[in-house]
Structures are given as structure tokens and as C-alpha cells.
Amino acid sequence: MTSPESGAAETGPQVILASGSPRRRELLGLLGVPFTVQVSGEAEDSPETDPARLAAELALLKGRSVARTAPDAVVLAADTVVALDGELLGKPADRAENEAFIRRLAGRTHEVYTGVAVLRGGHEGLEVARTAVTFRTLSGAEIAYYAATGEGLDKAGGYGIQAVGMALVQRVDGEYANVVGLPLTVTTRLLRAAGVPVWGLGHAGVPGA
Secondary structure, three states: OOEEEOOOOOOOOOEEEOOOOHHHHHHHHOOOOOEEEOOOOOOOOOOOOOHHHHHHHHHHHHHHHHHOOOOOOEEEEEEEEEEEOOEEEOOOOOHHHHHHHHHHHOOOEEEEEEEEEEEEOOEEEEEEEEEEEEEOOOOHHHHHHHHHHOHHHHOHHHOOOOOHHHHHEEEEEOOHHHHHOOOHHHHHHHHHHOOOOEOOEOHHHOEOO
């Protein structure tokens, strides 16, 4: 099932975002690219433990699932993973685990990786963006307060940087949008390479090309 998203007047090929994430929908909308949404439904399971390779693998898995149903469209898929000292931190199962995640991240630097895949007509473009995020030192009461908001339960690493979780963060080294869930630098490059104008500019910055 697809749902239309607002954007600039439609030009170029049809674009499908293979994600139900409202954060990714909002970020893609900033690029002026008209698109529809079609959630892949693929299980995000893999034995891969390297965070960069896992992000790439899951992005491709989602993208290929949707591309099979829409072979003429440009399909954009992404997956974000969080790692601390190389160990993956997925989505916490409950409030207690969310507290445990934030306690581990407090006062330390972790990495956020997002794999971005753009598929069109059998061609696959794939890149992985990395951002280092440092949390400030947090008290037990602050950790409990954040976990009680429920904001982190559906997010890798157990936090969202764009809302209440912004107060957890001391420093971001790399692209902020990557931590939200869709690195726009990578996304712009891959979409243009697939023939999709971004801000009215195609590949190599040529208008409509």
C-alpha cells in the first residue's frame, strides 16, 4: 500500500520510500522530492554483527522487497543502527532496557550508522553514513525521566535526538540528519545518480538533468 507525500511539482521518475518512519518521511520531504510510502514488511533480522555492514544489508533488504513490486520506480530504503564500542544497541524491549541503554551511553561516545539504498531498474546504489554522538554525563534521575517518556522505545539505541533526547547529547561529529534516520548528503547524491532531481537539480547539479 502506498500513500502520497507532499512535495514539489512531480518531475522525474516515481519515487517510493520503503519506510514507515515519520522521521524519514519528514527528512525526505525537505529535498523537494515527491514520493509515496510503501513499507517493505521485511523482518530486520541478520546474523551480521558489524554495524556498518548490518546497516547496508538491511537497507538493501528493504529496498529489494519493495523494488520487486514496483520495478519501474526509484526505491529509497534506509536502516539505522547504533553501536557502542562495536556492540549493537537495537530498539529496547521495554522501559527497563531503555534505562539500561541510556545508562551505558551516558558520558560516552557511540556511533550511528545509516545504510541508504536507492534502487532503479536493477541498478543499486548503496552508501553508509557514520556519525559519532557523545552523551553528557547523566544522573540516575535524568536517565529514569527520559526512559519514562517512552520516546526511545521504537528507536535504535533507545533515544531520539530530534526531540526530548536532544538534551542527552553533548556533541555530534558528523551529519545530524544521519542520527535522525536519513543522511541527506548521501540521499541527495544517490537520488540524483538514479535520475531523481533534488531541489530541481539532477546529476552533477544540472537543472532537471
